Amino acid sequence: MSSPVLVIQTAFLGDVVLTTGLLSYLAERAGPVDVVTTPAAAPLLETHPAVRRTVGYDKRGADRGVGGLVRLAGRLRREAYARAYLPHRSIRSATLARLAGVPERIGFTGSPGSWTYTRRIPRPEGGHEAERILALAEPEPGSVATVSLGLTEEDRRRAAEWLVAKGLGPGFVAMAPGSIWGTKRWPGYAGLAAALDRPVVIVGGPEDRVLAESVAAAAPGRAHVAAGELPLRVTAALLEKARVLVTNDSAPLHLASAVGTRVVAVFGPTVPAFGFGPRGSTDRIVEHGTLPCRPCSSHGPPVCPLGHHRCMREISVERVLELVSG
Ligand code: SF4
Numbered sequence: 001m002s003s004p005v006l007v008i009q010t011a012f013l014g015d016v017v018l019t020t021g022l023l024s025y026l027a028e029r030a031g032p033v034d035v036v037t038t039p040a041a042a043p044l045l046e047t048h049p050a051v052r053r054t055v056g057y058d059k060r061g062a063d064r065g066v067g068g069l070v071r072l073a074g075r076l077r078r079e080a081y082a083r084a085y086l087p088h089r090s091i092r093s094a095t096l097a098r099l100a101g102v103p104e105r106i107g108f109t110g111s112p113g114s115w116t117y118t119r120r121i122p123r124p125e126g127g128h129e130a131e132r133i134l135a136l137a138e139p140e141p142g143s144v145a146t147v148s149l150g151l152t153e154e155d156r157r158r159a160a161e162w163l164v165a166k167g168l169g170p171g172f173v174a175m176a177p178g179s180i181w182g183t184k185r186w187p188g189y190a191g192l193a194a195a196l197d198r199p200v201v202i203v204g205g206p207e208d209r210v211l212a213e214s215v216a217a218a219a220p221g222r223a224h225v226a227a228g229e230l231p232l233r234v235t236a237a238l239l240e241k242a243r244v245l246v247t248n249d250s251a252p253l254h255l256a257s258a259v260g261t262r263v264v265a266v267f268g269p270t271v272p273a274f275g276f277g278p279r280g281s282t283d284r285i286v287e288h289g290t291l292p293c294r295p296c297s298s299h300g301p302p303v304c305p306l307g308h309h310r311c312m313r314e315i316s317v318e319r320v321l322e323l324v325s326g
Pocket of ligand 1 (some may be wrong): 103303308
């Protein structure tokens with residue numbers, strides 16, 4: 001039987017994690033939903049209790065271009081969805097829902113494709129991104145966006161096995177030094193790894209492997225590289241066992257929050273006021289307090305437009321160390 005509700009979210013991994021609050025809210029009211037998402041994010045959602053089925057959309061690979069969009073729309077059309085939610089504000093998502101023949105299409109006012117929607121919801125200007133995404137469902141006042149993952153016993157078993165193989169138990173310090181955007185990477189991770197007196201596990205994807213190894217080299221025998229070795233959900237299961245995650249403003253921040261692990265987040269070219277900061281009462285944010293150039297872009301540019309990258313370079317290891325230990 002088809003799910004009557006489709007959610008299209010093909011943004012970055014962190015955005016997909018923050019969409020789980022909306023998915024859970026919708027599922028509580030109408031049963032598990034179907035989600036169109038990226039191949040990278042699909043494994044994260046396919047075991048989520050609010051999700052009936054994920055549909056991978058490889059918009060930059062196998063499904064790229066108009067042909068890929070039309071083919072996917074044809075597949076979705078056969079499912080005869082009654083309603084589509086469009087948290088990703090792209091014209092591509094809007095076109096996909098329309099071509100798929102979904103009669104009710106709900107997105108944010110002001111999105112590039114909003115003229116194709118049948119219902120436009122004002123996007124809250126402030127607040128956390130998870131709450132802003134939840135606003136699409138027009139929730140009852142006081143509703144909270146509960147961000148969560150659907151980790152399986154197998155995910156947890158594999159994480160536990162990896163830790164045993166490294167001679168580690170719970171309580172290590174996890175670090176996520178990578179980011180797609182160069183200026184979001186705090187350069188102090190190696191110094192922090194060296195200064196800690198606890199085991200360190202460095203997480204990330206295959207693209208973070210070289211950086212992770214350079215961080216681990218600062219604490220030989222005590223720092224271990226998981227980046228590029230474990231699938232996404234197993235990485236999240238590993239984070240679940242960590243005492244704390246030190247991270248940039250990037251997807252691992254949201255993974256750790258979703259599994260209830262304390263976060264120390266280093267913000268450079270972006271600011272928590274954008275709505276992507278950690279929300280836990282014991283989480284901590286580290287940022288430069290006085291630089292007038294902050295924030296300099298919504299995502300963080302690849303290189304510092306002023307050439308000095310002071311927003312990150314002037315955040316000391318000692319400052320982060322204090323918050324990790326606190
Ligand atoms: S311009 Fe300022 S905020 Fe932007 S990367 Fe450079 S130092 Fe950081």
